[in-house]
Amino acid sequence: MILDLEKFIARQREVWRELDGLLGALERDPAARMDLGQVKRFHHLYQVTSADLGKLQSFACEPELKLFLESLVARAFGEIHDTPSGVSRVKVGRFFINSFPQAFRGRILAFWVALATMLAGFAVGAALLIVDPDAKEAILPFEQLVGSPSDRVAKEEQGQNRALEGKKILFSSELMTNNTRVAILCLAMGATFGIGTLILLFYNGVILGVVVLDYLRLGHTAFLVGWLLPHGSVEIPAILIAGQAGLVLGGALIGRRKSISLAQRLRGISSDLVILIGGTSIMLVWAGIIEAFFSQYHEPTIPYSLKIAFGAVELVLLVLFLTRKAPLAESSGRGGLRG
């Protein structure tokens, strides 16, 4: 049997046009919501058009019409089967206050792995410096860290270091963007089954280990802690959380739970990835401001004790914020590394 195409089109054309019109309105305004009557009508039109496509596939082979109906059904299918959970409906304030710590705690195992990797890098960096102090130049990527810590401390404390004079806003902006880039890279490297993320975290740990030991062995502990803690207490956890997101992605790609398909695993973690990287970005903006406008001032301008106390308070508040008890987010899904 072959369909009487002309009669079929004449009879159904208005239904298709109405569905096309509704879809067009929805596509023009992503925030548009239908009321119950409109939803019922939309569903009816979708079902009728689906049935028409079914008839056409079975009883006729008119390619233009088939393509037209397929396009309508495909568009309507996406709208009908829309999943309501998602970041799209989450308010920014609520996101940072609730969803971010929930996602962090929901994926805590990945955070511990990230922290352990960075600590391992830290230990290796410190060990390298003990074995071969000259390796510092090869390891450290920033020129300003390669020189002698004693010279820098003397310069800073005598107020001779004027490199950032009048450039603090620009420096702050560069720090925020650069650190956020590193955080995004940490997350994105999760696509290499987490290996790239682990390498990045390890390398950052090595740099940190070399710098810390370099200052400690020359007795500049107060300077070091006063310099690093105010911004590092937020910046380092932010990078670790970005690494946590990368490891969650890597874990989902590897797939510990074989009963769930790759697509389902990835679908289950995508909201958490966005929440984690979003929270990280906010943390890095704060860290960039503190590093440019507070960390770079040393004694006698600001006492080290005050800087250390400020950094310690930030760290405590951050820990309290991230670990405070709240129901786990529904979006914390079905795959990846979970604690």
Next chain:
Amino acid sequence: MANRTKTLAVRTPEGIEFSLQIAGPVCRLLAYLIDASAIWSAVMLTGNILKIVSAINGQLGMAMLVFAAFVISVGYGIVFEWFWRGQTIGKKVLRLRVMDSQGLRLQFSQIVVRNLLRVVDSLPLLYLVGGVTCLLSPYSQRLGDIAANTIVVRNPEIFEPNLEKLFPDKFNSLKEYPHLAARLRGSISPEEAFLILRALQRRNELEPTARVSLFNELAEQLKSAVKFPQEALEGISDERYLGNVIDVIFRPRI
């Protein structure tokens, strides 16, 4: 030549199957080049606007430009794909669209993940990782698409079919014999009807000799399947005969 367009078939819970045409790497590269130009233009424009701020405070203007350039480059794809439902300027020009790999509505988190993972896809340079992954992937997905469960589809402009163009209102001698016309409709499969229809739709693309030979072959096959009286076929070409056959099949009541 074989049809090399990749498609993704989606089966709905109602049992209806529809297919999405997957966009190839070349289309996607062209769309990316347009988007890269748009990002560059937006950064340049912002730079020019911020010159006013720089005139008052040079450092602040520069800081704002560094920040704006970063936000534009990272946020461009996210903002456009969210507000334009999977399209950026480049994708709109080339009629491409990002979609969920199961045909569902695109979620914000999927858009963010696929855009942030560009960092890896663009490694080591010129999107080499993303390009190679796209070539190897059955649905032309780059790493960002795989992680976000998205595909990029071709979204050709589709109009309601124009049957008037398909069946010009001419006398059809085959309809003078309703019993034979009914037998013809019963003996031909939808696939065969589709083949004849396609041949008729694309007849102007064929070489004259190939056109005559193809329609002759198709007509002879049908003529042997259902034999119409000689007077019904007299004076009409093979091409016209096939047009009449299609008319009988798709417009039986007229």
